[in-house]
Amino acid sequence: MAASACCLLLLVSLLATTAAAANYSMVARHEKWMAENGRKYKDAAEKARRFKVFKANVERIDRFNAAGDKTYRLGANKFTDLTDEEFVSRYTGYSNGSVPSTFGAKKLPGFMYENVSLSEGDSQGVDWRERGAVTNVKDQSTCGCCWAFSAAAAVEGIHQITTNELVSLSEQQLLDCSTQFGNKGCDGGYMQYSFNYILAAGGITTESAYPYQRVQGSTCQFTGEGVAATISGYQEVPLKDEDALAQAVANQPVSVYITAGSLQFKQYMGGVFTGDGCDQNLNHAVTVVGYGVDAAGGGEYWLIKNSWGMQWGEQGYMRLQKGQGACGIVSTLAPAYPGNTYM
CATH class of the missing domain: 3.90.70.10 (Cysteine proteinases)
Known part of the structure; x- marks a missing residue:
């Protein structure tokens, strides 16, 4: 029982670490995108809101391109921190x-x-x-x-x-x-x-x-x-x-x-x-x-x-x-x- 609990805790920790790493990677992508597109936000709250939108859009773009079943491709551009x-x-x-x-x-x-x-x-x-x-x-x-x-x-x-x-x-x-x-x-x-x-x-x-x-x-x-x-x-x-x-x-x-x-x-x-x-x-x-x-x-x-x-x-x-x-x-x-x- 103790061994199972230990494994469970290890799995949870591993998943949390992976999620944190993925989020850090997305933060880096957002910062790079901001620099490339000259985007500046008025305050930290606006930046947090726009990062959330950017992250959702990039994840959708990545899923689309990974499927590889279309005759066109998507990518981040100057619109990627906007909702549809x-x-x-x-x-x-x-x-x-x-x-x-x-x-x-x-x-x-x-x-x-x-x-x-x-x-x-x-x-x-x-x-x-x-x-x-x-x-x-x-x-x-x-x-x-x-x-x-x-x-x-x-x-x-x-x-x-x-x-x-x-x-x-x-x-x-x-x-x-x-x-x-x-x-x-x-x-x-x-x-x-x-x-x-x-x-x-x-x-x-x-x-x-x-x-x-x-x-x-x-x-x-x-x-x-x-x-x-x-x-x-x-x-x-x-x-x-x-x-x-x-x-x-x-x-x-x-x-x-x-x-x-x-x-x-x-x-x-x-x-x-x-x-x-x-x-x-x-x-x-x-x-x-x-x-x-x-x-x-x-x-x-x-x-x-x-x-x-x-x-x-x-x-x-x-x-x-x-x-x-x-x-x-x-x-x-x-x-x-x-x-x-x-x-």
Whole structure:
């Protein structure tokens, strides 16, 4: 009996020591992560709260990667001390309210790429980065204006395609100036409303002329001077039709709405992201700048430009499973693309 009690005490002690060592290792990981991400907390209580969240997220990431049964991997990034709910409220924001039944009269009818056949090369893959139509990855920070970044990227793309000039355009102009068209600043918006605004304003200026401030300004600073790009209208891709989306993307970058609130999406680090990693709420806007087939066996994918900086994903990009409606990419709100004078 005494021997059994001794063994039990030894086991309990061993387990406690192991748990303490694991927790110390997590503390070290947190400290390293804080240094790498420049994170500072206001006091010890906040640091303790954030460590608890960080630890839970890292444990979920480790379990996911250890399973090794997916075509993508997760990793710690600048979002890892946030709960999923905090992340969604701060870093998404395609809309804030009910989905509008119409986006206004400026939307042109039809689908101009309906009868456009893909070339043999385009049927295999398209990457508008390689064709010079994509600016550097940007960072919306904690302002929920992903819609502005998606719209600006789409206009940057068609402007380069039609003029052979790549110009970084002003998301801040859209953030400050498009509220009367239905957008709500850092509380959400829609790319279609942004296109309506650009049409009404006579164009959009450059990033350098009207730089991003991470908050909505109290007044619109655009006076009509310094227009860098214009559009002639916009169209939408038919809902629930990824073949149609491919036809559009083969011709220009396209703005899309997706679901981005899951741990997997938040902590995505690389590979082809599959639909079973998505959540159910359409809450984010990105730009599709290409598509292709993963050489490592991940299958067909959409190449998505995000607005969370280069530390997220594959240097700011995601390869999202193509052909399966992953993350609601064509399910509820239609993808949209601006046109230039030919439309």
